Amino acid sequence: MGEQVSVSLLGLGVVGSGVVKLIENHQEELAHRLGCSVQVKSILVRDIEKVRDVSIDQTLLTTDPNDILQDPEVDVVVEVMGGIKESFQHILDAFSAKKHVVTANKDLVALHGPELQQAADKNHCDFYYEASVAGGIPILRGITDGLSSDRIQQVMGIVNGTTNYILTKMNNEGVSYENALKEAQELGFAESDPTADVEGLDAARKMAILGRLAFSTDIELSEVEVAGIKNLDLEDLKYGERLGYTMKLIGFASCENGQVEVNVQPTLLSKDHPLADVKNEYNAVYVYGEAVGETMFYGPGAGSLPTATAVVSDLVTVIKNMKLGVSGHSAVKPRFKKELKTADKRLGQYYIRLHVKDEVGAFSTISSLFNTFNISFKRILQTPVKKHEVAEIILVTHQTSLETFNHSLHDLKNLDVVMEVKSYYKVEGDVEREMAGVTKTL
Amino acid sequence: MGEQVSVSLLGLGVVGSGVVKLIENHQEELAHRLGCSVQVKSILVRDIEKVRDVSIDQTLLTTDPNDILQDPEVDVVVEVMGGIKESFQHILDAFSAKKHVVTANKDLVALHGPELQQAADKNHCDFYYEASVAGGIPILRGITDGLSSDRIQQVMGIVNGTTNYILTKMNNEGVSYENALKEAQELGFAESDPTADVEGLDAARKMAILGRLAFSTDIELSEVEVAGIKNLDLEDLKYGERLGYTMKLIGFASCENGQVEVNVQPTLLSKDHPLADVKNEYNAVYVYGEAVGETMFYGPGAGSLPTATAVVSDLVTVIKNMKLGVSGHSAVKPRFKKELKTADKRLGQYYIRLHVKDEVGAFSTISSLFNTFNISFKRILQTPVKKHEVAEIILVTHQTSLETFNHSLHDLKNLDVVMEVKSYYKVEGDVEREMAGVTKTL
Known part of the structure; x- marks a missing residue:
């Protein structure tokens, strides 16, 4: 690696075009930050003739991935083509050829991130994917x-x-x-x-x-x-x-x-x-x-330039690591094997909307049922419904386990006074607050 | 540097106590992340006998900074004592002794950050200060x-x-x-x-x-x-x-x-x-x-543990750099000498509250004045004031330069119909919006 780092792109869509623009427009800043220039060496596309909204030197374009993956002068591969199968193989090939990889491909990282990280580690390569989550947010x-x-x-x-x-x-x-x-x-x-x-x-x-x-x-x-x-x-x-x-x-x-x-x-x-x-x-x-x-x-969670900033910021890190001679050390291995929380340990609050028979004792029946499950309410709202003899009740529970909530829901549906459980949702971020017209606690 | 990194603290106040707690409580995670353990070796305090809310091995405490700054076993110095003069000198001494420094001291970094960075660079040391701005926010x-x-x-x-x-x-x-x-x-x-x-x-x-x-x-x-x-x-x-x-x-x-x-x-x-x-x-x-x-x-912008997370995250970076052998490479040198924007280039919107004589033509006089400065209004609000013969007018301007705004303010004060300019403030983040009862544009 000399005074210039060569980067090649797999893909030239929305994100790829942004990456090319950003590298071109920010040459001076990149050179200051890295002490070397960054050059786009080649770009894999499906169709060389396609009209694009980024002005690009046509000679950089290729339809053959090997022009990039087997080019010894390419230091870093930026995967912005999307999809799973092809991009997965290309990235593995890049690592085998000791090239570092930056990707924006959330589908791929979500499915095969750990395998790709292993391949990167094995080859002492860097693997970064900041752009795969929430676009421009680092x-x-x-x-x-x-x-x-x-x-x-x-x-x-x-x-x-x-x-x-x-x-x-x-x-x-x-x-x-x-x-x-x-x-x-x-x-x-x-x-x-x-x-x-x-x-x-x-x-x-x-x-x-x-x-x-x-x-x-x-x-x-x-x-x-x-x-x-x-x-x-x-x-x-x-x-x-x-x-x-x-x-x-x-x-x-x-x-x-x-x-x-x-x-x-x-x-x-x-x-x-x-x-x-x-x-x-x-x-x-x-x-x-x-x-x-x-x-x-x-x-911004998406968009050409915001996502490209994440890709190019990863690129800056990769190039810094190259210059410092510390590539392939960034990843932290998983610390432990997790267990998935079972339903009895998943605590939460819930919103439930019910249609009940508008008759004496209906609410009492419902509240007794929740009482047997030890579920108490944070908010209760009852409103008239246009249809006769139907009342709409909205309940927000205090914290309970998903398991208990599911049991209560099952029994609720079997209650004679309950005509329909219209909907239920998880509630988050709740704190005690005074609200006009809402009974807070049963 | 062996399997253990030695860290010493200058100061054991709110932030220092948090740092000690965090290092102790997160030993397992730190060891996993760094491949080595992190030990608090010594702590500079003013008064060894003082009762503290963190349980601490009394033998770690010292009132002599040289016990830390001249201890060859100390790898990293964490400055959380605050103040300017003493801490400045201690940090310079730490760099001279080839120790890396993490600080939470915003007063010091604001005043002497560039000099300290130079001293760090000269000695190939790391200098990090994430905690100096906005506490726990990275x-x-x-x-x-x-x-x-x-x-x-x-x-x-x-x-x-x-x-x-x-x-x-x-x-x-x-x-x-x-x-x-x-x-x-x-x-x-x-x-x-x-x-x-x-x-x-x-x-x-x-x-x-x-x-x-x-x-x-x-x-x-x-x-x-x-x-x-x-x-x-x-x-x-x-x-x-x-x-x-x-x-x-x-x-x-x-x-x-x-x-x-x-x-x-x-x-x-x-x-x-x-x-x-x-x-x-x-x-x-x-x-x-x-x-x-x-x-x-x-x-969180402050607090013992939030600020300590920023300090210890810096510490993690410093130790990683030590292990990789790349200390002293993190800082980016200033890229250019800035100029300060002059008042004619500082654009902004302004809110102004005036007391004016409640007489025919008063508003027209005021709006003519702003007109001569080419300042137009985004919002205007006029309300009656309890005192007789006084009207209160609130104006929000469209964008103008600070220079032009200051001139207009000067002339406004000299207008016969203006009894007092009660207040004025900069306005930010404004966008076009419909608001009931507010005239949007003059």
């Missing part, structure tokens, strides 16, 4: 370096911009899910096929990655429970609003004594919680550390 | 590593917990400055002598440090303009509220083409701005990067 460094001395107990993330945009519209403007999705698609915040986003899978990938780094343990993508936002009813958002909550798709990860829980689900978040103010397409990750307490990292 | 790493590929254009910080607590009380509960301060003192969020906090000097120190790292240039503490919150009038907070702003003590730093501006002043912040939701004693730093756009880092 959250992985925040966890691995900034809070490296602390014991992280909880991570909560709004890590999918599409769903956060949709929920912001639904919360603030009372727009239906369908219309909010349509608007997000028109503005480019949602893909034409939004399945991975609205069903929570995209967020689950990021939570698997965050959980691994935060708790220093292995977490498989398949171990992340997922629920999406497709079936949300505006009614519940409105009741949430009245009770002091805002509906968010929350990625939740917690760790106590090696017992881990990671999931993604629509959650009613107290408006006092720092994440509650994260609006539109923005992302944020809330980290609770035993010593530091509450911290939050906020910023 | 913001210095966020700027120097996480956003290392970007060109940072603006940093805005709520970097003083005391004043943010006081302002939150004043904003949300209409409590007077004096009572809010008293409450903050009772809760331990304000010192018995709160001068450095309420006059903005503490925030100025942190902004000088942030500005240097964000813009990669030299910034002297004396170049940071400072205004505090002591003379705030609740009236202005109430008007701010009506107009969609919240009053915050904002540290502001911006850089355009090597032209820099750094100041601390009470600022009316749009409620849409991410910093507007930062409440009570919490801190947050908002960073605007050319490529990444808006990011924010939020967390």
Whole structure:
């Protein structure tokens, strides 16, 4: 390695174009920071002739991955092509050829991160993937370096911009899910096929990655429970609003004594919680550390240039390590084998909306049932329903275990006075607060 | 350096005790992360007999700094004693003895950071000071590593917990400055002598440090303009509220083409701005990067354990560097000599509250005056005042230069119809919004 470091890209889409622009525009700063220049040596594309919105020297483009992976002059490979199978193999090949790798590919890191890290370690190569979680927010460094001395107990993330945009519209403007999705698609915040986003899978990938780094343990993508936002009813958002909550798709990860829980689900978040103010397409990750307490990292979760800053910041780290001769030392091996928390250990508060027969003693029957499960209520709201002889009751429980809650829900459905359990959601970030017109405790 | 790294502390106050606790409690994690154990070897105190709230082996304590600074077995010195003169000399002595230094001392780093960095570089030592800005928030790493590929254009910080607590009380509960301060003192969020906090000097120190790292240039503490919150009038907070702003003590730093501006002043912040939701004693730093756009880092700005996490995270980095043999390479030298922005280049919006004679043509006279300065209004609010023949007018300008604003203010005071300019504040984070009862544009 001389006075110039050669970087090659696999892919030249939205993120790849941003990376090329950033490297070109920030040559002077990069040279100052690194003491050498950074050159884009070659770029793998599917179609060389395609018209692109970044002006690029056509001679850099190739359709043959071996032009990059077998080029001894290439020091670092930036994988921004997405997908799983091909990119997985390319990165393994890059490591075999002793090239360092930076990737923005969350799907791949969520599925195969640990294997790729092993391959990197074996070849004394660096492997960084800051851009794979929450775009421009330097959250992985925040966890691995900034809070490296602390014991992280909880991570909560709004890590999918599409769903956060949709929920912001639904919360603030009372727009239906369908219309909010349509608007997000028109503005480019949602893909034409939004399945991975609205069903929570995209967020689950990021939570698997965050959980691994935060708790220093292995977490498989398949171990992340997922629920999406497709079936949300505006009614519940409105009741949430009245009770002091805002509906968010929350990625939740917690760790106590090696017992881990990671999931993604629509959650009613107290408006006092720092994440509650994260609006539109923005992302944020809330980290609770035993010593530091509450911290939050906020910023753009996607977009060409924001994501590219994360890629190029990783690149800066990789090049620094090369110059210092310390490549391949960054990763911290998982510290312990985790156990997944069983339902009896997963504590939480819950919101439940019921339709009950509007008759004497109905509420008493319901509250007795919860009483037998030792579940008490934090908030109760009863409102008339247009239909005759039906009352709508909203309950917010105090903390209980998921197991107990599920049992109570089962028995609730069998009660004669309960016509329908309309919905139930997890509640997070709640604190004692006075609210007009709401009975706080039973 | 063997299988154990020896760390000594200068000082055992609030932060020092937290550092000792954290190192003791997290031995297992530190050993996993570093591959070696971390031992507290000695601690400089003023009074060995003093009763402390951390249980400590008395034999570690010494009142002679040379027991630490001249002990060849001490690898890293953690300076948490505060003050300037003594700690400055101790750190220089530590570097001379080839010891790495981690400090939480914002006063010292703000005043002598560049000299200390030079001494560290000269001796191939590491010098880290994450804890000096915003306690537990890993913001210095966020700027120097996480956003290392970007060109940072603006940093805005709520970097003083005391004043943010006081302002939150004043904003949300209409409590007077004096009572809010008293409450903050009772809760331990304000010192018995709160001068450095309420006059903005503490925030100025942190902004000088942030500005240097964000813009990669030299910034002297004396170049940071400072205004505090002591003379705030609740009236202005109430008007701010009506107009969609919240009053915050904002540290502001911006850089355009090597032209820099750094100041601390009470600022009316749009409620849409991410910093507007930062409440009570919490801190947050908002960073605007050319490529990444808006990011924010939020967390506890003070406290024993939160600040200690920053110190120990720095310690982890220092020890990693020692093990890798790359100590003394972390600092990035200032990239350019800055110029301070002159008043004609400092653009901003302003809030002005006036008492004017309640007579025909008064408003027209005032608006003509602003018109001659080419200053237009974003919001205008006129309310009756109890005194007869006086009208109170609140104006929020569109963007103008500080120079032009100052001229207009001078001329305004000389207008016959203007009885008094009651107050004026900078406005930040404003965007076009519909507000009931407020004329938006003249």
